[in-house]
Amino acid sequence: MLGFDVGAARKVWTAFLIGLLLFIIYIASTTVLVVVFAVFFSYLIYPMVALVERVRPRRVPRVASIAIVFVVVVALLAVVGSLFGVELQDQASRLVKQLPALLRTDVQNRLPLPHFLEPLRERILEFVRSQIETGSDKAVPLARSLGVGVVHAAGNVIYLVLVPILSFLLIKDGEKMRKAFLALLNRPHRTLWVGIVDDVNVLLSRYVRALLFLSLATLLCYGIAFSLFGVPYAFLLAVSAALLEFVPFAGPLAAIAITLVVAVFSGFPHPFWLLLFIGLYRLFQDYVLNPYLMSEGVEVSPFLVIVGLLAGDQLGGVAGIFLAVPVIAALKIVVSRAQVFYAASHEQGDAARHALTGRTDDEA
Incomplete structure (x- = not known):
């Protein structure tokens, strides 16, 4: 009626909803990112949960077995972090402090080159020197910006807490959410x-x-x-x-x-x-x-x-x-x-039309 195509309207409406969903995801990118990391963490944890599920007594609830796995994993991560975190932090701190001095060293003159590049050594070294001089001026600001980024991440420690919590809920209620989505x-x-x-x-x-x-x-x-x-x-x-x-x-x-x-x-x-x-x-x-x-x-x-x-x-x-x-x-x-x-679907539709056409011809 009045040239209004219902099928075209449905397609336009669907495209609009998809575009709106993508826009919302872009606006709420931080929240979406936390959820994505929670999903990824769930996939890492789930094989251990499945293993515990096989030996879990029936009288023990499933939530308890999931909680045990998460406690063990978080404890292991804390132990590994405490054992190697100090060494990692020490090497990173020393590198950041020595970075300007390293960039100003004369190591480029001792840089080995293939024989076919030896005639171009002076030009290459001049280019390297210019890049080092530029880089040395930017080294300290870069290190400072990285430090600001680390402080900013440390201020969002709540995300590190939310990821395992969301992963726990996803594993616990994942099958229910799947059935609810398909039921729609x-x-x-x-x-x-x-x-x-x-x-x-x-x-x-x-x-x-x-x-x-x-x-x-x-x-x-x-x-x-x-x-x-x-x-x-x-x-x-x-x-x-x-x-x-x-x-x-x-x-x-x-x-x-x-x-x-x-x-x-x-x-x-x-x-x-x-x-x-x-x-x-x-x-x-x-x-x-x-x-x-x-x-x-x-x-x-x-x-x-x-x-x-x-x-x-x-x-x-x-x-x-x-x-x-x-x-x-x-x-x-x-x-x-x-x-x-x-x-x-098209093959089934064609088969149904052929069957209907064949019956009509037989009746005629």
């Missing part, structure tokens, strides 16, 4: 969303646990190798590389750059051996360990990864970079599931 959907689309929810659950489970194991492997290998090589600030560099493993693609590259810069300007005499070790480890991790841990379902093309990292950096900074790959992988699942669902 009509029957035809419920099948589609059941598949999407299950696939995303498997995706996040694999992705989060794989990142944890990759980070621990990097911490162990880098820590042992750097200590044996005598690399300055070995523990600090190993921990930094392990944390940067949670940032896909860009994180490991940043870890390599930071390690080489700190090692060279701290006077480490064998940077090429260090680079060779890192290169071999990256080959092992990227082509053996990573595919084994990630398995299928988390594959995202390098083009989409780079685009996602750039978009995530623009939208959410470090948090956006951290979430780029799982968000792209989840969208990939949604699109593939929707394609299969609507293709099956």
Whole structure:
């Protein structure tokens, strides 16, 4: 009536609601980020909860077993922090204090270069000197800004408390929330969303646990190798590389750059051996360990990864970079599931029309 298309209106209304939801998420980015970290922490904890559930006596409530796991995990994190936190803080403080002096050293004159670059050594050294002079002027302000960032994070300790609390509630009530969400959907689309929810659950489970194991492997290998090589600030560099493993693609590259810069300007005499070790480890991790841990379902093309990292950096900074790959992988699942669902719906519709047409011809 009057050219009003109900189907088009529904699509416009749906697009408006999705846009409004994305706008609300952008406005409440801090809250959303806390919830996301709680979800990730839940996936890390849940295998231990499932293990305790298998041996839990029936008379013991499920909430008690979940609480026991969380208490043990938090206690372990506190013990690890107390054992290694002092050393980490000491190395970080010494590096920050010595950074201006390190940048002004004459180490660039002893920097080894391949033979084919020897004729360009003077130009390269001049460029390095200019960059060092610029960097030394910015070193102290940069350290000061990092300190302000740490103080700001310390002022938001409430978030560190909220993450395990929200994770506890998610594990306790996750199945209820899943059923409540699916109950809101009509029957035809419920099948589609059941598949999407299950696939995303498997995706996040694999992705989060794989990142944890990759980070621990990097911490162990880098820590042992750097200590044996005598690399300055070995523990600090190993921990930094392990944390940067949670940032896909860009994180490991940043870890390599930071390690080489700190090692060279701290006077480490064998940077090429260090680079060779890192290169071999990256080959092992990227082509053996990573595919084994990630398995299928988390594959995202390098083009989409780079685009996602750039978009995530623009939208959410470090948090956006951290979430780029799982968000792209989840969208990939949604699109593939929707394609299969609507293709099956069209086939069923065509089959019903053919059946109806055949009966009409037989009756005629």
